[in-house]
Amino acid sequence: MISRNVSKVLALAGTLAVSTALTPAQAQETIKIGVLHSLSGTMAISESTLKDTVLMMVDDVNKHGGLLGKKVEAVVVDPASNWPLFAEKARELISKDKVAVVFGCWTSVSRKSVLPVFEELNGLLFYPVQYEGEESSKNVFYTGAAPNQQAIPAVEYLMSKDGGEVKRWVLEGTDYVYPRTTNKILESFLKSKGVAAEDILINYTPFGFSDWQTEVSAIKKFAAAGKKTAVVSTINGDANVPFYKELANQGIKASDIPVVAFSVGEEELSGIDTKNLVGHLAAWNYFQSVKAPVNDVFIKQWHAFIKSDKRVTNDPMEATYIGFKMWSQAVMQAGTTEVNAVRQAMYGQTVKAPSGFTAVMNTNHHLSKPVMIGEIQPNGQFEIVWQTKNAIKADAWSPYLPEDKGKVADWSFPWLCGNCTEPKYKILAN
Amino acid sequence: MRFFRLSIVALAALILAVIPAAAADFAELMAKLGADDFATKIEAVEGLGALGDGRAVPVLKALADGTLYTTAEHKLVIAEPAGNAFRLFDPLDHSALGEASGDALDKVRVNNRLRNAIEGALGGLTLFSDNAAERLRAAEEALKHPRADSAAALTKALADERDPQVRQALTGALAAARLGGGSKDEQLAAIAALAGSSDPQIRSLLLQQRAVVSDPDVKRAMDAALNSIEGRLKLIGAVVTLFEGVSLGSILLLAAIGLAITFGVMGVINMAHGEMIMLGAYTTFVVQQLFRAFLPPTWLDAYLIAALPVAFLVTAAVGIALERGIIRLLYGRPLETLLATWGVSLFLQQLVRSVFGSPNKEVANPAWMTGGFELVGGNTLTWNRTVILVFCFAVLGVLALVLRRTTFGLHMRAVTQNRDMAAVMGIPTAAVDALTFGLGSGIAGMAGVALSQIGNVSPNLGTIYIVDSFMVVVFGGVGSLLGTLVGAMSLGIVNKLLEPVAGAVLGKVVVLVAVILFIQRRPRGLFALKGRAAES
Numbered sequence: 001m002i003s004r005n006v007s008k009v010l011a012l013a014g015t016l017a018v019s020t021a022l023t024p025a026q027a028q029e030t031i032k033i034g035v036l037h038s039l040s041g042t043m044a045i046s047e048s049t050l051k052d053t054v055l056m057m058v059d060d061v062n063k064h065g066g067l068l069g070k071k072v073e074a075v076v077v078d079p080a081s082n083w084p085l086f087a088e089k090a091r092e093l094i095s096k097d098k099v100a101v102v103f104g105c106w107t108s109v110s111r112k113s114v115l116p117v118f119e120e121l122n123g124l125l126f127y128p129v130q131y132e133g134e135e136s137s138k139n140v141f142y143t144g145a146a147p148n149q150q151a152i153p154a155v156e157y158l159m160s161k162d163g164g165e166v167k168r169w170v171l172e173g174t175d176y177v178y179p180r181t182t183n184k185i186l187e188s189f190l191k192s193k194g195v196a197a198e199d200i201l202i203n204y205t206p207f208g209f210s211d212w213q214t215e216v217s218a219i220k221k222f223a224a225a226g227k228k229t230a231v232v233s234t235i236n237g238d239a240n241v242p243f244y245k246e247l248a249n250q251g252i253k254a255s256d257i258p259v260v261a262f263s264v265g266e267e268e269l270s271g272i273d274t275k276n277l278v279g280h281l282a283a284w285n286y287f288q289s290v291k292a293p294v295n296d297v298f299i300k301q302w303h304a305f306i307k308s309d310k311r312v313t314n315d316p317m318e319a320t321y322i323g324f325k326m327w328s329q330a331v332m333q334a335g336t337t338e339v340n341a342v343r344q345a346m347y348g349q350t351v352k353a354p355s356g357f358t359a360v361m362n363t364n365h366h367l368s369k370p371v372m373i374g375e376i377q378p379n380g381q382f383e384i385v386w387q388t389k390n391a392i393k394a395d396a397w398s399p400y401l402p403e404d405k406g407k408v409a410d411w412s413f414p415w416l417c418g419n420c421t422e423p424k425y426k427i428l429a430n
Numbered sequence: 431m432r433f434f435r436l437s438i439v440a441l442a443a444l445i446l447a448v449i450p451a452a453a454a455d456f457a458e459l460m461a462k463l464g465a466d467d468f469a470t471k472i473e474a475v476e477g478l479g480a481l482g483d484g485r486a487v488p489v490l491k492a493l494a495d496g497t498l499y500t501t502a503e504h505k506l507v508i509a510e511p512a513g514n515a516f517r518l519f520d521p522l523d524h525s526a527l528g529e530a531s532g533d534a535l536d537k538v539r540v541n542n543r544l545r546n547a548i549e550g551a552l553g554g555l556t557l558f559s560d561n562a563a564e565r566l567r568a569a570e571e572a573l574k575h576p577r578a579d580s581a582a583a584l585t586k587a588l589a590d591e592r593d594p595q596v597r598q599a600l601t602g603a604l605a606a607a608r609l610g611g612g613s614k615d616e617q618l619a620a621i622a623a624l625a626g627s628s629d630p631q632i633r634s635l636l637l638q639q640r641a642v643v644s645d646p647d648v649k650r651a652m653d654a655a656l657n658s659i660e661g662r663l664k665l666i667g668a669v670v671t672l673f674e675g676v677s678l679g680s681i682l683l684l685a686a687i688g689l690a691i692t693f694g695v696m697g698v699i700n701m702a703h704g705e706m707i708m709l710g711a712y713t714t715f716v717v718q719q720l721f722r723a724f725l726p727p728t729w730l731d732a733y734l735i736a737a738l739p740v741a742f743l744v745t746a747a748v749g750i751a752l753e754r755g756i757i758r759l760l761y762g763r764p765l766e767t768l769l770a771t772w773g774v775s776l777f778l779q780q781l782v783r784s785v786f787g788s789p790n791k792e793v794a795n796p797a798w799m800t801g802g803f804e805l806v807g808g809n810t811l812t813w814n815r816t817v818i819l820v821f822c823f824a825v826l827g828v829l830a831l832v833l834r835r836t837t838f839g840l841h842m843r844a845v846t847q848n849r850d851m852a853a854v855m856g857i858p859t860a861a862v863d864a865l866t867f868g869l870g871s872g873i874a875g876m877a878g879v880a881l882s883q884i885g886n887v888s889p890n891l892g893t894i895y896i897v898d899s900f901m902v903v904v905f906g907g908v909g910s911l912l913g914t915l916v917g918a919m920s921l922g923i924v925n926k927l928l929e930p931v932a933g934a935v936l937g938k939v940v941v942l943v944a945v946i947l948f949i950q951r952r953p954r955g956l957f958a959l960k961g962r963a964a965e966s
Contacts, residue, residue: 039788040783040788040889041788041890042888042890044788044789044790044888045789045790048788048789161543162468162541162543163542163543164542164543164546175935203933204933204934204935205933205934205935206934206935208886208890208894209934210884210885210886210894211678211681211884213674213677213678213812213815213926214671214674214926214929214930214934215929215934217670217674217809218930220808220809221630221667221808224630224631224633224634224808225634225637226634226635226637226638238790238886238888241790241886242884242885242886245795246812248800248801249800249801249802249810249812249813249814250802250810250812251801251802251804251810254542254545255542255545255546255549258542271790271792272792273794278496279542279545281542375541375542377496378496383539385468385539385541
């Protein structure tokens with residue numbers, strides 16, 4: 001009798017011992033991060049280089065001992081410029097691969113697709129691209145420019161003496177949320193500065209559009225009314241290549257009709273012959289031609305990682321750099337990769353950015369960044385012709401849209417909201 | 431006498447005092463060119479233009495070209511890259527000054543406003559140049575930015591001018607300058623001179639002046655001139671819209687013609703047709719890379735001509751392989767053929783992605799296809815589209831010849847009209863099928879060569895054109911070359927007519943809906959083939 005009980009106990013103990021040995025250790029060996037950028041399709045021209053930037057940062061962190069003593073591992077997926085696929089892949093990254101953070105998205109429509117997923121699963125997304133504002137989610141950190149850090153200063157520059165005192169405006173965009181919202185803001189801004197409605201022409205074309213004859217002829221015609229005209233381009237993706245080719249072929253010189261683009265950087269220009277585009281403009285918070293020691297190190301690091309001296313750096317890459325560094329700093333500060341803790345540690349994080357300025361993360365989940373206007377040079381680089389003296393804090397809600405009046409984005413106490421007119425917690429009176 | 435000698439001496443002294451002052455002005459302005467801020471540079475450029483000293487021309491040109499630099503001692507030099515260093519030249523007389531490294535030189539930066547100022551200054555300075563092209567540019571610049579005080583200089587230039595093109599430009603510029611200032615008669619004469627023009631610059635000038643002028647006679651004359659100019663511009667605009675429509679139609683035609691043939695002869699719905707176009711575009715890229723790697727740069731522009739037969743052969747081979755390998759086995763089963771060819775299209779897309787990578791490939795336009803032909807009225811007909819238009823009609827012509835005059839064409843037409851009868855007559859239908867598929871795919875390959883010059887070369891190129899190709903073929907009538915031609919041209923023109931009105935997106939939607947409604951009334955398309963076939 002006793003021996004049967006003893007053998008049962010021994011068997012139980014044995015099973016427990018074996019099962020404990022077979023169960024994997026509770027603590028993970030690596031910290032996983034997700035990379036959600038299009039590697040094929042119409043946006044691959046812009047997004048594939050951001051994937052490589054994240055991999056470079058991961059490599060760098062691992063060379064310096066990893067984060068919290070663990071190696072960082074990147075999980076790369078390809079949502080192929082397919083907006084619903086972005087949401088599927090985001091869900092896969094968070095639920096299946098259990099990543100601590102995702103670096104991804106370019107177009108606003110891809111970000112809007114994944115937003116419900118991140119908010120439902122309490123994930124963390126770092127979004128490195130300039131966009132239209134009108135959003136501030138608890139689960140997203142926006143390291144790209146809001147309209148008051150890119151679009152508005154660009155238009156103000158063109159209105160100024162240095163920019164040519166432009167009086168007539170063509171707003172040319174791709175047909176989706178970012179150009180539509182940005183143009184709404186710009187139209188309201190221009191009207192508030194006294195520009196008449198007949199001096200503004202707004203036009204939209206689909207993604208991947210290649211037959212620009214009619215549009216460029218319309219621009220020429222609109223510009224021949226006697227007032228100085230400029231084009232504000234929110235065209236995204238590879239539609240830019242035939243657009244600039246058509247501009248060059250139809251002989252539109254930048255000194256006659258300057259085109260300022262918000263989604264064209266060094267990477268998009270690397271596939272075009274820029275000899276005939278000299279003088280056309282772009283507005284960003286960083287250019288590869290910025291003269292700063294941090295930038296020299298950044299460019300050297302990039303060339304060494306990608307094994308080619310010819311590859312260029314651009315603003316979204318710099319924003320990815322800032323985002324990754326800030327996230328790593330927040331993880332070290334919080335001592336964990338848990339999303340709520342990292343979020344709290346993000347506020348106030350600073351990074352010495354390659355733009356030569358110090359970037360600061362604010363409680364509205366946006367950065368303070370400088371604004372720079374550059375002119376295209378024959379070698380595909382940009383010559384900076386104007387920049388702000390100090391960094392500008394981003395406005396998530398535009399002061400030029402009447403429906404945004406009074407809206408506040410502030411995730412710290414007492415507001416704790418991205419889109420409200422009153423704080424969540426009224427401060428208790430004594 | 432003594433007084434006379436004294437005054438001569440005084441005069442001489444005065445002149446001697448002024449010349450170094452003028453020279454000092456020139457040197458001062460030159461030094462200001464190397465300043466840091468744009469306002470000083472613009473002042474210096476405008477000053478040099480007003481001074482009228484021809485020595486400033488090479489300096490201003492170098493500044494505009496981006497080859498003007500300052501050395502460490504703040505001296506202005508022109509620097510040209512030579513290997514890793516720069517060769518330095520004196521800005522005034524282009525004498526060699528030695529070499530320097532890039533770190534020792536600071537580029538003199540230019541922005542758009544400064545560029546405009548340079549153009550204005552150069553315009554004034556080169557009005558009397560020896561070079562006719564320079565004088566023409568100066569006259570056009572004077573027309574763009576007319577100033578009342580330039581009338582005297584323009585009159586003098588016109589009096590000495592012999593070149594007819596430059597004379598015409600100078601007359602326009604002079605009239606524009608007189609518009610602003612001068613007596614009422616001079617203004618009316620200037621308006622009369624400008625009324626016959628079709629330059630939108632002149633229209634905008636008249637509009638600007640009309641806003642400030644007060645005399646009712648002058649106003650009336652301006653209105654009449656504006657009406658006549660606007661009428662002419664409208665007409666030219668219509669011609670340009672027609673060209674744009676025909677250009678779009680030619681691209682649709684090139685893409686659809688191969689499909690029309692295979693669909694017509696074999697009744698096979700080939701969903702991989704777009705990928706044939708894509709393979710043609712990638713073949714062009716490969717030929718360009720081979721030319722860049724192995725041949726001297728002077729041959730580079732000819733790569734496009736070499737790419738045509740190569741693309742034809744490559745895609746024809748792929749087409750024949752597809753037909754022999756898959757389509758022949760599914761003969762008489764259209765739904766399975768549709769599915770199988772769609773699978774092949776996915777396979778081809780992924781194959782290209784694996785071999786070449788997903789990002790777009792850069793295919794450079796050869797020099798003879800860049801730029802455009804400056805039409806009157808400020809419109810430009812771009813060379814790349816004109817060449818593609820001509821090429822498209824050439825392909826159509828050759829195809830028509832093949833169909834009408836060769837035995838193979840005869841066999842093809844016979845099989846299209848009645849396959850069984852043709853077989854009974856001894857025509858090898860299986861061989862005709864394979865060769866037809868090869869021909870259709872080969873033409874799609876050549877369309878890819880043309881499309882690589884206009885759009886992006888990416889693995890998705892086929893998916894962009896497949897829907898348009900099917901629309902053209904179904905609309906124009908299956909198997910009929912004339913139907914494809916008329917269908918493509920009409921769809922292109924209608925699309926281009928709608929675009930300025932409804933926008934690009936809505937225009938395409940309207941065209942699609944119109945085609946669907948048309949097919950309801952005429953299911954066989956515009957030019958249906960009549961034959962005594964068993965199937966209707």
